[in-house]
Amino acid sequence: MSYQALIERLTSLGISFQRDCPIAPHTTFRIGGEADLLCVIESLPELHDTIIACNSHHIPYKIIGGGSNILVSDKGYRGLIIINKAKDWEILEDAEIPELKSTALARHRAEDVVTPLEERQNKVIVRIASGIKIPTLMNQLLKVDISGLELFAGIPATVGGATYMNMHGAKLFFGDLIAQAQLLSNGEVKNVSQEYFQFDYDYSILHETQETVLSCDLVLTQGQSKEAKALAKEWIMKKKNQPQRSAGCLFHNLTNEQQEKLGYPTPSIGYVIDKVLGLKGKTIGGAKISEGHAAFIENTGKATAEDVLKLINEIKKQMLLKTGIVLQSEIEFVGELN
Ligand SMILES: NC(=O)C1=CN([C@@H]2O[C@H](COP(=O)(O)OP(=O)(O)OC[C@H]3O[C@@H](n4cnc5c(N)ncnc54)[C@H](OP(=O)(O)O)[C@@H]3O)[C@@H](O)[C@H]2O)C=CC1
Numbered sequence: 001m002s003y004q005a006l007i008e009r010l011t012s013l014g015i016s017f018q019r020d021c022p023i024a025p026h027t028t029f030r031i032g033g034e035a036d037l038l039c040v041i042e043s044l045p046e047l048h049d050t051i052i053a054c055n056s057h058h059i060p061y062k063i064i065g066g067g068s069n070i071l072v073s074d075k076g077y078r079g080l081i082i083i084n085k086a087k088d089w090e091i092l093e094d095a096e097i098p099e100l101k102s103t104a105l106a107r108h109r110a111e112d113v114v115t116p117l118e119e120r121q122n123k124v125i126v127r128i129a130s131g132i133k134i135p136t137l138m139n140q141l142l143k144v145d146i147s148g149l150e151l152f153a154g155i156p157a158t159v160g161g162a163t164y165m166n167m168h169g170a171k172l173f174f175g176d177l178i179a180q181a182q183l184l185s186n187g188e189v190k191n192v193s194q195e196y197f198q199f200d201y202d203y204s205i206l207h208e209t210q211e212t213v214l215s216c217d218l219v220l221t222q223g224q225s226k227e228a229k230a231l232a233k234e235w236i237m238k239k240k241n242q243p244q245r246s247a248g249c250l251f252h253n254l255t256n257e258q259q260e261k262l263g264y265p266t267p268s269i270g271y272v273i274d275k276v277l278g279l280k281g282k283t284i285g286g287a288k289i290s291e292g293h294a295a296f297i298e299n300t301g302k303a304t305a306e307d308v309l310k311l312i313n314e315i316k317k318q319m320l321l322k323t324g325i326v327l328q329s330e331i332e333f334v335g336e337l338n
């Protein structure tokens, strides 16, 4: 693959890049080989222009947001890795507040659904660039007395990754808050509403279309920041056992039907890996099933992607043997993995 034309284009746009650059520092796992090319973009016009340049020179690219839901191959990535750090946001004054649907209500029993701070009369729409990290955004918004993200406190995802995966915190899904989004689709910018995404558990239509989220218009709450701060603190505390050098929960929790059929007290896949499969603490190379929460694999220092994959396969094998359930891993794989 020749990168010369792309390099010339990026240079003329003033976008700096590195060759043969390690991807691991841009992921929460801290695992992965080198990218042939890697650039860090700081604004939406840069993100837009970089993708257009890749398309016109037929160079594969991959966007990394928080890098919190990916496992990067030990062989790295052939193409351009784009680290998205576009972080502007603005309140859209007088924007119409649409009726929104909830993935949570479609999936869980209504009485189980936790909604963020019930009193939501004073709604506000905020347009947010896709590269900002959720904790940074939450804190900046709380400073101007806007709440609504507290159930996602402590999740190191960006707005783009959270949309792509329909991130959840408790039983609130990120897509539940999206009024509209601005996507880059085949070189064109388009506005789409919540319905377009077909949000489900760890799913949006972006898995099929490969469009890029430039920004999202979120319906948030004007006020209640004091209560929101307390709730955010509570969720951060609840997650204190979860390891940092990981990619979140590796598998979906059980469905209500699976849980009932197996007679387990919780749908938590962490519970199953720990108490049913007895695999908590199992280690392959530098990868370990976390002692803090067994749905996480953690990098104890020098784990490779191969180590993590072997551990994932071991969990899948034991799960199938003991419960008959075929587990699907929920993380995205980047580059060539065996
Ligand atoms: N509940 C929890 O405690 C935790 C949850 N998570 C989950 O991790 C997710 C990952 O977020 P993040 O770390 O930012 O994502 P990542 O950087 O890990 O990227 C994950 C995927 O999101 C896609 N993506 C990233 N940015 C964009 C964008 N602007 N437009 C379209 N697609 C994009 C990429 O797909 P591609 O380039 O192929 O389009 C990639 O495959 C969250 O949604 C959350 O669900 C993670 C950790 C903990």
Ligand SMILES: C=C(O[C@H]1[C@H](O)[C@@H](CO)O[C@H](OP(=O)(O)OP(=O)(O)OC[C@H]2O[C@@H](n3ccc(=O)[nH]c3=O)[C@H](O)[C@@H]2O)[C@@H]1NC(C)=O)C(=O)O
Binding pocket: 170, 238, 239, 247, 248, 249, 250, 251, 252, 253, 266, 267, 268, 269, 270, 271, 272, 274, 275, 280, 291, 292, 293, 294, 295
């Ligand atoms: C980390 C993620 O989200 C996490 C989120 O952080 C936590 C917040 O409490 O709630 C979910 O975990 P979870 O369903 O395992 O909830 P927890 O409250 O941690 O555990 C539920 C029950 O399982 C038990 N449990 C959990 C882990 C474990 O190793 N052993 C165990 O016995 C716990 O004791 C508890 O009784 C999300 N997981 C999924 C797949 O929905 C993610 O999606 O990446």
